[in-house]
Amino acid sequence: MPxxxxxxxxxxxxxxxxxxxxxxxxxxxxxxxxxxxYFVEILNQPQPKISRHLAYLRRAGVVTSRREGKWIHYxxxxxxxxxxxxxxxxxxxxxxxxxxxxxxxxxxVRACCAPSxxxxxxxxxxxxxxxxxxxxxxxxx
Amino acid sequence: MPxxxxxxxxxxxxxxxxxxxxxxxxxxxxxxxxxxxYFVEILNQPQPKISRHLAYLRRAGVVTSRREGKWIHYxxxxxxxxxxxxxxxxxxxxxxxxxxxxxxxxxxVRACCAPSxxxxxxxxxxxxxxxxxxxxxxxxx
DNA sequence: TTTACATATTCGTCAATGCGGATATAATGA
DNA sequence: TCATTATATCCGCATTGACGAATATGTAAA
Numbered sequence: 175m176p177x178x179x180x181x182x183x184x185x186x187x188x189x190x191x192x193x194x195x196x197x198x199x200x201x202x203x204x205x206x207x208x209x210x211x212y213f214v215e216i217l218n219q220p221q222p223k224i225s226r227h228l229a230y231l232r233r234a235g236v237v238t239s240r241r242e243g244k245w246i247h248y249x250x251x252x253x254x255x256x257x258x259x260x261x262x263x264x265x266x267x268x269x270x271x272x273x274x275x276x277x278x279x280x281x282x283v284r285a286c287c288a289p290s291x292x293x294x295x296x297x298x299x300x301x302x303x304x305x306x307x308x309x310x311x312x313x314x315x
Numbered sequence: 316m317p318x319x320x321x322x323x324x325x326x327x328x329x330x331x332x333x334x335x336x337x338x339x340x341x342x343x344x345x346x347x348x349x350x351x352x353y354f355v356e357i358l359n360q361p362q363p364k365i366s367r368h369l370a371y372l373r374r375a376g377v378v379t380s381r382r383e384g385k386w387i388h389y390x391x392x393x394x395x396x397x398x399x400x401x402x403x404x405x406x407x408x409x410x411x412x413x414x415x416x417x418x419x420x421x422x423x424v425r426a427c428c429a430p431s432x433x434x435x436x437x438x439x440x441x442x443x444x445x446x447x448x449x450x451x452x453x454x455x456x
Numbered sequence: 457t458t459t460a461c462a463t464a465t466t467c468g469t470c471a472a473t474g475c476g477g478a479t480a481t482a483a484t485g486a
Numbered sequence: 487t488c489a490t491t492a493t494a495t496c497c498g499c500a501t502t503g504a505c506g507a508a509t510a511t512g513t514a515a516a
Contacts (some may be wrong), residue, residue: 177494214463460513
């Protein structure tokens with residue numbers, strides 16, 4: 175029997191949100207799917223660290239990933255519970271108030287405008303908001 | 316200089332929310348101030364455990380306490396940031412969906428209707444929603 | 457089939473935190 | 487003052503989780 179997406183418990187979700195690095199990751203992928211190398215570039219943190227936190231978010235059911243060749247894209251996953259959806263929207267809205275989070279988003283935009291300047295993302299696929307593809311996010315699993 | 320209420324960081328708040336016992340406590344005090352002995356009675360957990368979790372919530376800036384003789388009342392504290400306020404409202408709404416949380420609230424109402432049956436709260440001051448005093452919560456600190 | 461590159465995982469260490477049990481503190485009343 | 491009651495804190499232990507460093511895996515390209 176194919177295991178359907180299990181409901182995230184509130185405490186599990188909040189544990190996932192209880193770390194600065196993970197909040198920064200969610201802040202960046204709030205709008206769109208992003209490739210791992212962007213997170214590493216923007217947050218300027220060791221790649222294994224980023225990877226570990228992404229894995230934590232995935233295990234907590236907050237994000238999903240999709241492979242595209244060598245690259246792996248992460249995006250937020252809509253919880254099945256409407257209250258939880260609303261809550262995640264609120265989280266992102268709160269983060270948007272934070273100066274450091276705004277700076278992260280600004281760095282993302284800058285990196286996307288001049289990918290050639292960023293060693294890590296020079297050849298990586300661009301996020302949708304740059305390439306212009308409107309919401310063609312495929313379901314992964 | 317009197318220290319004003321410092322802003323709660325998102326990660327700190329979410330850490331505070333990342334525990335089942337603390338969520339149950341918040342669920343109970345969502346509507347009104349409550350005396351510690353009620354938490355002990357309703358959750359049916361060791362008093363030191365309840366006390367530790369209440370202390371955690373207090374340190375995280377989520378609740379405040381007020382002493383009344385032998386008893387100490389806890390209530391949720393409004394964050395200064397409107398986004399955080401909205402978020403806490405959402406948390407409570409989400410919890411209200413949870414069967415176990417509903418059961419807790421039902422036990423609270425039952426305990427308040429027959430305090431003589433509950434050894435721990437036999438003589439404790441009743442919560443405002445029982446005694447009928449409309450929102451006379453005094454600021455503590 | 458090598459090589460290079462993107463990403464994930466493992467390992468050892470350390471700090472934070474949850475718990476039960478015991479004890480301390482604070483207010484009340486005899 | 488002493489006893490009682492409500493609540494808080496401390497102790498020792500186990501678990502979780504964050505980290506850097508090293509290494510493994512998977513894909514593509516030569």
